[in-house]
Amino acid sequence: MTGALAQASAPAPAASVPRVRTTADIVREAPASAWRRPDPDNVLAMTLPSGIVWIELAPRFAPHHAANIRTLVAQHYFDGLAVIRVQDNFVAQWGDPAAAGDDESKLRPLGAAAAKLQPEFSIADRGLKITRLKDRDVWAPVTGFVDGFPVAADPKTHRAWIAHCYGTIGAGRGDTVDSANGAELYAVIGQSPRGLDLNITPVARVLQGMELLSSLPRGGQNMGFYDKPEQNVRITKVERLADMPEGTRPDVRVFRTDTPQWNEMIESRRNRRDSWYVHKAGAIDLCNITVPVKIAPRAAAN
Amino acid sequence: MTGALAQASAPAPAASVPRVRTTADIVREAPASAWRRPDPDNVLAMTLPSGIVWIELAPRFAPHHAANIRTLVAQHYFDGLAVIRVQDNFVAQWGDPAAAGDDESKLRPLGAAAAKLQPEFSIADRGLKITRLKDRDVWAPVTGFVDGFPVAADPKTHRAWIAHCYGTIGAGRGDTVDSANGAELYAVIGQSPRGLDLNITPVARVLQGMELLSSLPRGGQNMGFYDKPEQNVRITKVERLADMPEGTRPDVRVFRTDTPQWNEMIESRRNRRDSWYVHKAGAIDLCNITVPVKIAPRAAAN
Numbered sequence: 001m002t003g004a005l006a007q008a009s010a011p012a013p014a015a016s017v018p019r020v021r022t023t024a025d026i027v028r029e030a031p032a033s034a035w036r037r038p039d040p041d042n043v044l045a046m047t048l049p050s051g052i053v054w055i056e057l058a059p060r061f062a063p064h065h066a067a068n069i070r071t072l073v074a075q076h077y078f079d080g081l082a083v084i085r086v087q088d089n090f091v092a093q094w095g096d097p098a099a100a101g102d103d104e105s106k107l108r109p110l111g112a113a114a115a116k117l118q119p120e121f122s123i124a125d126r127g128l129k130i131t132r133l134k135d136r137d138v139w140a141p142v143t144g145f146v147d148g149f150p151v152a153a154d155p156k157t158h159r160a161w162i163a164h165c166y167g168t169i170g171a172g173r174g175d176t177v178d179s180a181n182g183a184e185l186y187a188v189i190g191q192s193p194r195g196l197d198l199n200i201t202p203v204a205r206v207l208q209g210m211e212l213l214s215s216l217p218r219g220g221q222n223m224g225f226y227d228k229p230e231q232n233v234r235i236t237k238v239e240r241l242a243d244m245p246e247g248t249r250p251d252v253r254v255f256r257t258d259t260p261q262w263n264e265m266i267e268s269r270r271n272r273r274d275s276w277y278v279h280k281a282g283a284i285d286l287c288n289i290t291v292p293v294k295i296a297p298r299a300a301a302n
Numbered sequence: 303m304t305g306a307l308a309q310a311s312a313p314a315p316a317a318s319v320p321r322v323r324t325t326a327d328i329v330r331e332a333p334a335s336a337w338r339r340p341d342p343d344n345v346l347a348m349t350l351p352s353g354i355v356w357i358e359l360a361p362r363f364a365p366h367h368a369a370n371i372r373t374l375v376a377q378h379y380f381d382g383l384a385v386i387r388v389q390d391n392f393v394a395q396w397g398d399p400a401a402a403g404d405d406e407s408k409l410r411p412l413g414a415a416a417a418k419l420q421p422e423f424s425i426a427d428r429g430l431k432i433t434r435l436k437d438r439d440v441w442a443p444v445t446g447f448v449d450g451f452p453v454a455a456d457p458k459t460h461r462a463w464i465a466h467c468y469g470t471i472g473a474g475r476g477d478t479v480d481s482a483n484g485a486e487l488y489a490v491i492g493q494s495p496r497g498l499d500l501n502i503t504p505v506a507r508v509l510q511g512m513e514l515l516s517s518l519p520r521g522g523q524n525m526g527f528y529d530k531p532e533q534n535v536r537i538t539k540v541e542r543l544a545d546m547p548e549g550t551r552p553d554v555r556v557f558r559t560d561t562p563q564w565n566e567m568i569e570s571r572r573n574r575r576d577s578w579y580v581h582k583a584g585a586i587d588l589c590n591i592t593v594p595v596k597i598a599p600r601a602a603a604n
Contacts (some may be wrong), residue, residue: 088513089468089592121581136440138587166391166493175578190516191468191494191589195574198581211390211520214492218513272497276477279423279500285440287493290391 023268026261027292034261035253035294036147042066043207043241043252044073046094048083048233053187053209054252054295055169058149058202061162062120065171065203069182071113073238077183081108082232083216087224089190092213093172095183097232100225110183119177120201122161125153130160131257133266135283139163139194143286145257149205150286152197162202165192165287169204189214192287207254207293248298255292265292325570328563329594336563337555337596338449344368345509345543345554346375348396350385350535355511356554356597357471360451360504363464364422367473367505371484373415375540379485383410384534385518389526391492394515395474397485399534402527412485421479422503424463427455432462433559435568437585441465441496445588447559451507452588454499464504467494467589471506491516494589509556509595550600557594567594 021029042057059066072078084100085093098106130151132144140152143163150168153160162168169187173180180201187206206213216233219226226232241249256262269289271280323331344359361368374380386402387395400408432453434446442454445465452470455462464470471489475482482503489508508515518535521528528534543551558564571591573582 086517088516136438138438138440139583139585177580190492191587193590194587195571195579195583195590197583199579214390215388215517215519217517269497277497277501278479281441281497281499283441285493285496288495288497 020273021264021268022273023265026265026268027255030255030259030261034256034259036256038148038207038252038254040241040244040249040252041070044069044204044238045241045244046078046209046238047236048212049236050212051209053212054207054293055204056148056207056254057204058147058162060147061123061149061160062171062201062203064114064117065120065180065182065201068113068117069185069203070240072110072183073240074243075111075113076237077108077111077113078235078238080234080236082234083213084232085186085223085225086189086213086216086218088218090188090193090224091186092189092216093184093186093224094235095172095185097229099184110181113181113183115181116178117171117181117201119173119180120203121177121198122159125155125158125160128153128160129258131262133284133286135270135285137286139197145262145289145291148254148257148291150289152194152286161197162205163192163286164188164194164196164202166190167206167210168192168202169206170196170200170202173200187213192285194287207252208295250298251294251296253294253296257291322575323566323570324575325567328567328570329557332557332561332563336558336561338558340450340509340554340556342544342546342551342554343372343542346371346506346540347543347546348380348511348540349538350514351538352514353511355514356509356595357506358450358509358556359506360449360464362449363425363451363462364473364503364505366416366419367422367482367484367503370415370419371487371505372542374412374485375542376545377413377415378539379410379413379415380537380540382539383537385515385537386534387488387525387527388491388515388518388520390520392490392495392526393488394491394518395486395488395526396535396537397474397487399531401486412483415483415485417483418480419473419483419503421475421482422505423479423500424461427457427460427462430455430462431560433564435586435588437572437587439588441499447564447591447593450556450559450593452591454496454588463499464507465494465588466490466496466498466504468492469508469512470494470504471508472498472502472504475502489515494587496589509554510597552600553596553598555596555598559593 044055046053057066083094130144137143142153150165171180172184346357348355359368385396432446439445444455452467473482474486
């Protein structure tokens with residue numbers, strides 16, 4: 001989205017040769033109506049030493065987990081905790097480093113947040129508007145997008161769920177399905193582990209800053225948990241966008257997934273229009289689609 | 303594969319209760335015949351400051367590229383070159399940093415290696431024994447494995463090709479299909495970009511050490527190319543296993559993909575047997591399957 005790119009595409013094509021718009025063209029030229037501003041109550045900024053990971057919660061799919069996470073954030077629960085696990089081609093996980101130990105007295109208190117939540121692995125599909133992909137999927141009969149989230153669904157069971165794609169965030173749990181509470185979270189950093197779908201509660205997705213998680217050093221043989229406390233990557237703080245001063249908070253915009261521009265963008269991913277591609281795939285995987293996001297800093301208030 | 307794990311599985315199950323073997327059990331308990339030693343001519347050790355990335359070339363799929371790469375390695379072409387591009391959720395790429403510039407006189411000479419090769423995007427499927435997956439695939443009618451490589455095929459065109467999965471290595475090319483020579487290589491570090499299939503020549507795959515590439519700092523807005531020369535990650539050297547002294551070279555073994563143990567392992571990935579999983583997916587994606595590899599150092603020769 002640099003000025004140079006915009007300039008390169010400026011010359012108008014001859015009327016008789018319809019211009020082929022690449023994915024970048026479609027996104028850049030989309031009208032303001034093709035973008036949405038997510039509810040600032042559901043946008044989190046997780047500050048790591050390397051920068052900010054922007055996150056959007058998914059209350060539609062995991063209302064109780066999203067509410068619990070908001071409660072934790074309001075209590076500054078995550079501030080000073082850490083990324084404690086990075087397993088290659090799987091997940092980066094963060095939460096209370098003391099959770100790996102045996103001494104529960106060292107755990108940071110959850111305060112007003114619930115310690116256990118019923119699983120929210122899937123929701124009823126009634127009334128859910130999925131912008132469907134026409135492509136096959138390995139794992140589910142139906143796939144598509146809802147508000148920017150990659151979603152799978154099964155018309156037979158009338159259930160829908162957020163798919164475990166690159167950037168999907170879930171709530172870690174123990175052996176029992178009701179052992180999660182949102183205090184320990186993971187983000188997918190590799191090939192989509194869709195086998196996790198319907199086994200754990202997806203609660204959010206990364207809007208921007210994935211590279212800050214995906215490029216972290218990998219942990220050891222024990223499922224990627226860091227072996228030594230000094231390997232943990234400290235979380236400076238996690239804040240809600242809604243809690244930042246309105247005049248100065250960044251302008252977060254997410255490409256809508258229910259517009260003609262979205263459909264054209266998907267088609268440009270299915271059959272790449274850059275001349276480099278000599279073979280048109282004619283297909284796209286749910287988890288190969290990155291929903292464009294723009295996060296612009298606001299000038300400090302006068 | 304630790305001793306502790308082996309011990310934990312030692313107690314024999316009662317005859318009336320067939321023991322459910324997890325993926326780890328199946329691999330650990332597999333007989334020696336379930337493993338193969340790849341041809342040492344085709345195994346490369348790429349030493350980075352952080353450790354060794356082990357690579358197996360795929361001469362069956364890309365004979366001319368594999369031969370050219372072996373010629374380059376024999377000339378120590380890669381020694382002192384660098385990883386010059388890391389694009390998040392896509393590829394890490396290495397080769398001659400001067401290739402990014404305009405001054406061809408600065409390029410390291412290719413010596414006896416060819417400067418251009420005909421594309422080897424796919425091969426005829428005649429006589430190719432693919433251990434097929436029964437699962438759907440988004441991109442191709444047939445998928446499976448050949449000698450540890452993830453392969454897709456189309457019975458209509460009678461062509462087969464290595465799929466762009468996590469760890470697949472390809473030969474970077476310019477705008478023309480014959481502009482690759484194997485001197486610039488990339489490894490997939492994110493969600494499988496299968497749209498690259500049939501557009502570029504896969505030449506190898508990473509056997510071990512993916513985390514050394516996938517955890518590298520990401521480059522900038524220009525497709526992940528590092529903006530500054532000092533960001534480049536120097537390649538200490540690339541050697542062939544065959545060129546290491548026979549008595550001391552590491553013992554490289556790769557799980558065979560044409561055995562009953564392989565099939566059982568795949569089934570254990572399709573329907574996970576760990577009790578943590580409450581939902582059985584009943585499916586697996588070609589690119590979700592990691593072929594087990596064991597690389598054991600040999601004691602120094604007496």
